[in-house]
Amino acid sequence: xxxxxxxxxxxxxxxxxxxxxxxxxxxxxxxxxxxxxxxxxxxxxxxxxxxxxxxxxxxxxxxxxxxxxxxxxxxxxxxxxxxxxxxxxxxxxxxxxxxxxxxxxxxxxxxxxxxxxxxxxxxxxxxxxxxxxxxxxxxxxxxxxxxxxxxxxxxxxxxxxxxxxxxxxxxxxxxxxxxxxxxxxxxxxxxxxxxxxxxxxxxxxxxxxxxxxxxxxxxxxxxxxxxxxxxxxxxxxxxxxxxxxxxxxxxxxxxxxxxxxxxxxxxxxxxxxxxxxxxxxxxxxxxxxxxxxxx
Numbered sequence: 539x540x541x542x543x544x545x546x547x548x549x550x551x552x553x554x555x556x557x558x559x560x561x562x563x564x565x566x567x568x569x570x571x572x573x574x575x576x577x578x579x580x581x582x583x584x585x586x587x588x589x590x591x592x593x594x595x596x597x598x599x600x601x602x603x604x605x606x607x608x609x610x611x612x613x614x615x616x617x618x619x620x621x622x623x624x625x626x627x628x629x630x631x632x633x634x635x636x637x638x639x640x641x642x643x644x645x646x647x648x649x650x651x652x653x654x655x656x657x658x659x660x661x662x663x664x665x666x667x668x669x670x671x672x673x674x675x676x677x678x679x680x681x682x683x684x685x686x687x688x689x690x691x692x693x694x695x696x697x698x699x700x701x702x703x704x705x706x707x708x709x710x711x712x713x714x715x716x717x718x719x720x721x722x723x724x725x726x727x728x729x730x731x732x733x734x735x736x737x738x739x740x741x742x743x744x745x746x747x748x749x750x751x752x753x754x755x756x757x758x759x760x761x762x763x764x765x766x767x768x769x770x771x772x773x774x775x776x777x778x779x780x781x782x783x784x785x786x787x788x789x790x791x792x793x794x795x796x797x798x799x800x801x802x803x804x805x806x807x808x809x810x811x812x813x814x815x816x817x818x819x820x821x822x823x824x825x826x827x828x829x830x831x832x833x
Contacts, residue, residue: 539598540565540688540718541586546595548581555581557742558595563735565687568714570729570750571722572823573739574831579722580620582739583690586720587617600687616681620692620722622673626666630657630676633665634683641684651679656705670697678706682713689719695728707731726824736823738830745830750823756798757825758790759783761815762806774805787815 541563548556556578563569573579584590586599588608596603602610625633634648652658655675660668665676674697681689694710695703710719710732721733729736730750738746765785772780777798779791792798799816806813 539563539601540567541597541599541720543582543586543597544595546582546585546597547593548578548585548590549593554742556585556592559739559742559744560595561737561744561747563718563720565718566714566716567735568710568719568721568733570733570736570823571720571739572724572726572729572736572827577739577831578742579739580692583617583619583692583720583722586611586690587615588612613684614687616684616686616689618674618677618681618689618691618694620696622677624665624673624676627664629664630661630668630679633676634679637680637683643684647683647685651682654682655679655709671699671702674698675702675706678709687717689713689717691719692722693724694721695723695725726822726827729823736826738827740831746826748826756792757819758792758798758802759787759815759817759819760790760802760813761787763812763814766811770809771805775801777801 539562543562544560545558546556546560547554547558559582571579581590585592586597586604588604588611591605596605598604599611600614602614604611628636631648631652634651635645638645638648652661655678657672657675657679660672665673668676674694678694691710695706698706710721713719721728723729733750735749736746737744766788768780768782768788771788774780774790777790777792781789783789790798790802792801799818802816803813
């Protein structure tokens, strides 16, 4: 298992930023990490890089314990933080060379990551003169220098224009073929475009874990001619949830494999209920996010 997190918690001055979060990510999987501002996404990433020490719980990265084998973890993790720290008075190649010395990497690797991240045209500029999008590329290039097995990317597409966005998406997808990528973002389309799976965190707790390739729940908006008891409708076979909009209108949720419309009709006939509206809606990642993070 490339990343394994078991009941990981972190407190700041008695305030819980993470509350017993657990999940596992296998090798070569791109995982989207979603959550509202302040939910604990950056805290979790900093724990996995060993920058922070957990209050309780445990985690391993590429088989190495984040507490007992922190140096080994650092050697196999590439990290692009949300606020990308760069030396603005250095040139791109100079900055990458400085980091390459720290990792004791062959200088040929510098040219490789420059091409990989599309920085060739900006080498004559100091980092301070680069656009925000190109600064993100420099940070990503630095994260890739030591060819890590695990990439932790915190808002990697911030500040990119549409063309740059497409290029970085393609790059991250190609990196996922031989690396594990945990990608934090607020952009739902990013997850749909790049990721195999999505984790959602809210108020420090993991509230959803879904494969992108698997479809989400089906929902049906159903209106009846008369008032209907919510308690009665909750007896509908194979539903996962029913929510009342009004006394005559309800939203039913079914697992994808269930024939929801047929179940709703059969139940209505059995209980002499008259349906005047039945509208199906397929949940997407944005719907999932809203459903698990809204109070």
